Amino acid sequence: MSEIPAAADHAVAVRPKDLRFWLMLLSLCMALFLSALEFTGVATALPTIAADLHGEGFVWVGSAYALASSAILPMTGALAQTFGRRHSFLASIALFTIGSAICGAAKNMGMLIGARTIQGLGGGGIMSLTTIIIGDMVPLHERGLYAGVCFGFTWSLGAAIGAVVGGSLANIGQWRWLFYLNLPLCGLSGGLAVVLLNLPTPPGTWRNKLSQMDWIGNFLVIAATCSITIALTFGGINFPWSSVHILAPLVIGLVGLIFFIVYDAIWAQYPLVPFSILANRTSFSGQNFITPMTMVAIIYYLPVYFQACKDADPISSAVRSFGFALVGPASIVGGVSVKILKRYRPQLWIAWALQIIGSGLLTTLKVDTSTAATVGFCLLYGAGAGIIYSVAIFPVQAPLPVTQTAHPLAFYSFMRVFAGVWGVTIGGAILQNGLLHRLPEEFLNQFPGGVAIAYSVIPQIRDLPQPLKHEVQIAFAESLSVVWKVLVGLSGLGLVSSWLMRGLPLHTVTDKEWDPSKEVSQS
Template identity: 30%
Template sequence: MTTEHDQRQPRVVLIIIALMLGMLLASLDQTIVSTALPTIVSDLGGLEQLSWVVTGYLLASTVSTPLWGKLGDQYGRKHLFLAAIVIFLIGSVLCGLSQNMTQLILFRAIQGLGGGGLMVLAQAIVGDVVPVRERGRYQGWFGAVFAVSSITGPLLGGLFVDHLSWHWVFFINLPLGALALFVIAAVLPGSANRTKHKIDYAGIVLLGAATSCLVLMTTWGGTTYPWSSPVIIGLIAAALAMLAAWVVVEKRAAEPVMPLRLFRLRAFNMSSIIGFVVGFGMFGAMTYLPLFMQIVHGVSPTASGLHLLPMMVGVLGTSILSGQLIAKTGHYRMYPILGTAIATVGMFLLSLLDEHSSTLTMSLYLFVLGAGLGLVMQVLVIIVQNAAPYRDLGVATSGATFFRSIGSSFGVAILGSVFTARLNDDIAELAGRTTFPPGFTPAAVQSDPTTLQRLPPELAADFLHVYADSIARVFLVATPVLFVAFLLTWFIPEQPLKQTVGASDLGEGLGTASAERSSLEEVERGLVQLAHADLRRDYYRRLGQLAGLEELSPQGVWIVARLGAHGGWMRATELAERGQVSRAEGRPYVDQTVAAGLVRRSTDGNSLRLTPEGERIHERLLLHHRAGLRLLVADWGPDPELNALVDRVSPQLLGSKTDAP
């Protein structure tokens, strides 16, 4: 006889794999394009527009994320997720077919619009299809997706450019996305659960438009247009007007995209500014370092992706380490202070690079920068969550992630303007003191950096120095920005760490898109992770003692808990599988519970169920288990919603599959 669990499990795993594929595509496209940019510029021209290939995607995904989350709650996540995949794939096809930089930037924005939906809905759907008792395991898988995409994105981009073409950086999404689309359409059940929202459309549009105006202003100001030009002044005026209108709208909105009361929290303000700077530094470096390596040092796109690995290893390593240390000690303030200090030093070291710097030197400097950024990234979300009141926990979390994402957009755009301005100045200076070969113009080097390879050695060396100096200026300008963040970290208040906040989420730390969870969902995520960790630490021995079952082994207590959670008859083979032991290994413990009068066997000996006494003991175990969970959420204060949460998840967590003693 096949149990419902046996039938459901393969389908759930298939859905999870498809969701992870969708999230991998969205997160990968934040980084995979970086090592392909020099080749794209060589093919399409438009070096001065390079930054917008990254910025267009980041802006669209960031601004659309809140809308995807609310629409998914209101109209069902399955069809919204399918729509996000389709939009993402359409954008990917168009990006790969782009004939100029303007088209590529526009299509990257379309791709980013779909990517925002993939990120937020994939994480939300997990809660729809995975029982609470198994959710902690899958949360770890999604965190791993962010880690893998951060490390492998630049390397994969280089491999595609070297062995296929830059177009395949986008075309590779098609088979993977089509597979995810097919699986989700065929296997994911539609959910009848709907949450009505009064969606803050005006707030989302105004905030997105104001941000876009500011990014355009920082991109064009001083390069494409003078700072005093009507275009730049108009962008500034439009941004200010829309921000003012946004403030008015948010005061009146029933569900504001970002409640203004959050800005009365010093921890939120400091974390948002610091997060903005962290995004600024990380994506600014990731965008222009491949350009430096491929043009100045002449390495292949694949090699430039390998050169970025020390930075991403540093980010990942210290992010994991800081999260674990915070969960263990309960103290977090020192990590952003230390992290921004190290990142400032790392960014300054990068500004010292030139055409003669060795690979080892670059790798060391990149690791220093990555280690510093990693110490900050994981912690900022924790700081905001710990400071926010329960009612604002969800929007505070997404707000902190929003500012880091916007910082990434600004970083790429502003540093792109710095690069372009410095490159123009250096080339103008070089033209004033150098006689160029007949038919050669410096503009050719700006539109297609690969022409350097066809220049006479002396002239090529001059242009290599020009490029090295221009990119080094990018890092030099970013250094004081990171130093300002270091100064601001001293104003972060440290408060006692709430227990559910201490359950770190690697995905939240590394991703640039928020999961857009509600306050209840945020607490539930932390509660489930804490409960799973506690269930693996001799929990059933302690629970048995609380329930007065000292004569019963921890394995026996687990059997009673598992049978009680299942209800009715349960096959002995399924019980053994859930306990991750063979039936023969588990038989002595079953015999113990049978002898104690808590469990009885079926006539054929192949099924088990609780006796009336066993059901009474199970209720006692559940009572003590529920009391322990209430302690984990007690620091949020009394709230009927949290009490209902504990009542709902406690029966599902007790006797779960992965916690057998």
């Protein structure tokens, strides 16, 4: 396939990077940092939170956030295109702030899950709008470096600090401050955005803009993602996988996604996902789904290994997960390599190999595996995931004209976040089902809620008498090994999918319609 023309009448040459450019990038990085900080902080503190709130629906604390994020993401492209990047970005920060405040004040698991849903709407918007705005600021052939800094380095730094902060606060019983700390940071990020993001706003009345939204498409994708997540969350735990309670929402959700694609391709006047993305094998690459799925699963369930099998407290488990910090430097290396070589496929092939090896080594984790070995395994996986994180954006946009930025990048973000839903829920389902069959009956009988409550008392495992304690730890290690094995298979599938994409030239211009140097419209 030859490169799609860059639509010369809409193209603008690259301008020098002035102070305003770097300040705009700073405001975007700060908002993304908050999202990453929250994500890993909650994952690390989750056992303590579940025990404190006496909740059996612990999986929903992560899934609700990921579900809300994925449901809103396809809409963010249309919101950015219709209402402008600036207003949409500020609304996302506002939602994240409100959700954080309610999370901190949560009195029960239901309230926390509801607040995490609001937080997820804001977090999804932050991720998507950051990607779109950087796409407006930087041409594709340079974008790897900035994507590596903003998404790879900033995200991994926030994730690493979030894990330590979450673990520290959980360790002293103050997990609520994990959410309250967001409030001043959100205020600072929002203030910077108000001052610095002087971005173009499309003209037109609100009524006209609302009429340009694909409401039917939005309803279909939200309903479908919710239905699938419900099935994945309750399958094998509350109901057998063969139960109609699981099969019905799963089938309805999958059919709904297919109908959404067909509707947007044939009938939608303002489609959420333009057909040019779905019809192109390079743009519609499975690797944008698989890496986030495996990475989120590891982020959520590696702390479980440390806390259940190694007697680690939340802060210690966060420190032992620092191998993932290599995601940041690796993403920058990946982005720079694309800028220099003008190619993206070889980097993806190498990255997938590293990810397969790293996740494969995780399958060998036992109760007595050394911390040094575990950190080394995480370093290998993190190197591969980091490269993919910054390089995967190129096959998405290389076949498309520069005028198609918002919708493809919103869909790109949707694929990543929806993958997180699958990562959390599939990992949780495998873990819970494994524990159901491996935990000693003596241990299970102590908790009327079964395995879900057993998971919520992970901080108490260290106080169990022997040999019960060792048996429980072995059950966790063996159940988690199944999770890691599934991730190896998924990574192999990602490698295969990368063989199908084509190597294409990269755009050297941006779309003048969204040039950040333009004056802001007051319409």
